Amino acid sequence: MEKYLNLIKKAYSGYWNYLKHEVQFPSDWDNYFYGLIIISLLVWGLEILFPWRKNQSIFRKDFWLDTFYMFFNFFLLNLIILIALSNTAAQILNDILKLFGLTLSNFQLFDVNQLPAWLGLLVFFLVSDFVQWNTHRLLHRVPWLWNFHKVHHSVKEMGFAAHLRYHWMEPIVYKSLLYIPLAIIGNYSSKDVAFVYFFSIVIGHLNHANLGWDYGVLKYIFNNPKMHIWHHAKALPKHLKYGMNYGLTFSFWDYIFKTNYMPHNGKDIELGFEGDENFPKDFFKQEMYPAGTKPSKN
Template identity: 75%
Template sequence: MEKYLDIFTKSYSSYWNYLKYELIDLNHWDNYFYGLILISVLVWILEIAFPWRKEQALFRKDFWLDTFYMFFNFFLLNLIILIALSNTVSEAFNDVLGLVGLSVSSFQLVDIKALPKWLGLFILFIVSDFVQWNTHRLLHRFEWLWNFHKVHHSIKEMGFAGHLRYHWMEPIVYKSLLYIPLAVIGGFDAQDVAIVYFFNITIGHLNHANLGWDYGILKYIFNNPKMHIWHHVKELPKCERFGVNFGITLSIWDYLFKTDYIPRDGRDIELGFEDDENFPKDFLSQSAYPAFQRKRKKTL
């Protein structure tokens, strides 16, 4: 127990030092803090230059709330609990495996370092995106997970910052389900993760932006604003009670598994979910909401 407590506490100082390093060091391209800002500004400029919903305000509804979520979820949440919890659970998992003579490396089937760079990145990207697509479906399928995910679906006007409005429990779910798959494809380094991260953030920002793009033929591969807006539609088709268009970065999974749904131009559809007018409007109340969850009404 003392070992785990030590790992937990040291994680705070380690991540704090890392965060300070990110803020003051501009000499490395894989700077997550300024990378996020740069991508956000560029996509916002695109929204301003090519707005799909021209009547939507530049500082749309909940713009500042979503901006707070963006930085809280990607930086402060790690400092508060996520890194410490992740490091502690990872060590405990390794110790449990050690009791039966195994280790995380025992699951490794592919060593990315032994492959050409492009192929290793492709495998890392495809595996992580597919796992996250399935995790996203679970967030809609199970009531207790859906109550966390409602925070993201409480968006009433789409904009780039809405991409990162989500409950703090979501990354715990995503990272937990990604742990073993990423162990299977071990050998990737921090720069591999950074490349995939920046690409995913860019596509995710674009998906939520006030843009009317579908990328032409590439819409069958990459998620896009015209597709993703239907994921946020308030009134779901009766045959799809648990949601549609679950793609994170890739849309191909939805087309392969028949969860795609784009019935018409969705520029002006109403966003949200049933009874969302009673959903909390501030960060603290939204964070506490799942503790007071209510049963979702069945659709006949």
């Protein structure tokens, strides 16, 4: 137990030092703090210049709530929960495997470092996005997970910052299900992870932005604002009663598994979920909502 407590303590201090360095020394290209700010300002600028819903205010409904969520979930949540939890969980898993004389390397299918750099990065991107696509489906299909995911779907007016409005439990689910699939295909450099992360943030911000783009033929590869707004539709079709358009970065998973749905231009559809008029409106009540609510179907 002392080993795990020391690991948690080290994780907290290490991440705190890292976060201070990110804020104080913005020279590195993979600086997540300033990277998020720059991406957010650029996408917000596109919203202002090319608004799809022209009657939507620049400071739309819940703009500041979503901005707080964005920084809390991207940085402070890591400091409070995720870094220590993920490091400790990884150590516990390794210790359990050791009892059977095993390590994660025994389950490794191949080492991406033996592949050309571009191919290794592509494999990493595809595997992580596919696992997250399936995890996203689970958030909609499993009632107790859906209660957490309601925080994200409580958005009533789409804008770039809505991308990172989510309950703190969601990244725990995502990271837990993603850990082993990535571990069995090898290790990745921090630069590779940063590239994929930044690209995902750009696509995610654009998906939620007040933009009427679908990227033309590229809509079959990348998720886009016109496709993703239907994911947030309050009214769901009968044949997709749990939801549709689950893609995070890539859209082709939905086309492959027949969960794509874009019946018409969705510019003015109502967003949310059934019963959202009773959903809490402030951060703390939204974070506490699942604890006091019985699981419900989508």
